[in-house]
Amino acid sequence: MSEKTVAIIGAGPVGLAAAAHVLERGMSPIVLEGGPEPAHAVRQWQHVQLFSPWEYNVDKAAARLLAPTGWNSPDPGSYPTGSELIERYLAPLATGTKLRDVIRTSSRVTSISRAGFDKAKTKGREQAPFEIRYQNGKGPEVLRADAVIDISGTWFSPNPAGSNGLPAIGERERADRIAYGMPDVRGAGRARYAGKTVAVLGAGHSAIGTLIDLVQLAEEVPGTKPVWLLRGTEPAKAFGGGRNDKLAARGELGSAFAALVAAGKIAIESGFGVTHVSDAEGRLRISAGACCGARSVIADELIVATGFRPDLSFLSELRLRLDPAIEAPVALAPLIDPNEHSCGTVRPHGARELAHDETGFYIAGMKSYGRAPTFLMMTGYEQVRSIAADIAGDKAAAARVELVLPETGVCTRGGVESAAASGCCSGPATEDVSACCAADETAKKAGASGCGCS
Structure with a gap:
């Protein structure tokens, strides 16, 4: 297994975690990062505070790789910004461990295929190595690998303004x-x-x-x-579940936003x-x-x-199995389809759900969710743990679930829609997602039926 080379596209949090797991499995990772530094996408939103605390943002294999360097784990209960995530975790991981020797920055992947095989050719396909072409400052380069994990994310492929999925006319x-x-x-x-x-x-x-x-x-x-x-x-759908959300920072964001809308601080169309x-x-x-x-x-x-949406342009010669609407792997798509799931927690998943018809190729991280918006970083860590085990041939570990996700507890949302639009009493409800406002919430707690603020 030590001869197996795994190409990892993207040096973000999940890409670096994948490299750590691949190393632990005795295989050789090569990480191709399109930006000039690791965590290039995170640097674009480094002013943003994460919804999840540090305990959910540090991968276990990465932590084990950092431990001999004298790295100190941040307070597990505090909430990092993107900048702190880089400074206190991702930068030390990328530059102070064995990963520094396997990361190639300014290396943008342009295409992937099987060596000697176009998309239509089948016989002997699984035995052929992957051929990854990428562009760096020296010009075009070629890398061959036994397996590929695409963790390139979606940050640089935002959805346009047009409501039909196309850029608005004049955009x-x-x-x-x-x-x-x-x-x-x-x-x-x-x-x-x-x-x-x-x-x-x-x-x-x-x-x-x-x-x-x-x-x-x-x-x-x-x-x-x-x-x-x-x-x-329905503006209230954006307010979330308040205190019912087990990711407290996310719930607080929705509650704060609801209060601003109710106070008329934000014009709504x-x-x-x-x-x-x-x-x-x-x-x-x-x-x-x-x-x-x-x-x-x-x-x-x-x-x-x-x-955002995934950039699939450089994968055109691979045999992908993607949901036609969500553009996520077909086994994962029903679990995250925003047409069916407005909120809630997606159960942990790994190599089995992320597999494609192209044996040895996986899409993980935010990109694996296609156009669905519900991804959590810790979900990505579980994905790549399972994928690394699968590539190494440890099918039992690949199938095993080693992550417990926090339940959101919120699948229908109330809020201050009526309060904002028609002056329905007293501001947003804080706990009861079926209440239209604070007064209605109080009345419901007292056993009132109907709208408690009428």
Whole structure:
């Protein structure tokens, strides 16, 4: 097994964990990172605090690899920012252990195939090594490996603003005033957003966190106006489960956001499916429906926080088994399909659920979730533990579950939708997700039927 080479695409948290597990199994990892440093994607959101504490963000094999270096594990109950995750864990792991000799930075993978086999050829295919082509500063390079784990993530493949999955008409032409994901509006991007009307499109945690930061920026710089563009018609779905969420930081984020909405600090445009982005005397006209039609919002900047999608372009010569809608492995897709699961915990899974028709190839980490938004870092650690065992031939360990995930306890959401829209009493409920507001929650606890605030 020591001769087996495993190519790992991506040097993020899960990619580095995969390399640690591969090393423990007596195999040889080679990590190809497209950015100039390990954890390049994390560096794009290093201002963001994670929802999970340190105890869930350190992989066990990685910790064992770090231990002989004198590394001190952070307080397991504290919550790191992306920057702290890099400084206190990922950087020491990538530069202070054996991994420093197997990571190749500025190495962007451009294609993968089987040596001597195109996609259509079958006989003898499984015995052929993988051929990974990548681009670095010296030009095109080729690597051969016995197995490949694609953990390249989705951060650099954001979904566009258009509600039909395509860029809105005019979106690309106005890229200088559009940002994606979760820009640092109070830090590195402060000059860009301060004193401006900023529209934020999306209903996930990135959108919520950005809107909260914009409200804080508005308190510091008058004239800053956050506008929430929501494709759906129920703003309360974005508020989460409050205290019912076992990831406390995530629950607190939703509760804080709900309170800001109830207080009128954030303008809301719901049922707003963006179709066009055009100029409006030096500003942006963001339209739903026909260009410049009945529903438009005028803003200085647009932040698109509508999630991400996997880049499958360099995998076209491999035999993948992906769900046609979610673009996740077919065994995993039903567990994470956002059409069926608005929230809740996905059970731990590994090599069996992540396998493809291309023997020896796996997609793990955030990319394995395709277009679904529910991924947790600790889920990725369990994935790569199982995959490394599978590649090494330890099928029992690959099938074994070694992770207990925190249950969210939230599968239907209440919140302050009525409070925000129609003045329904007293602000958001804090615990009862069936209550429309705090007064209704109190009444329900007392045994009242119907809406307790009416």
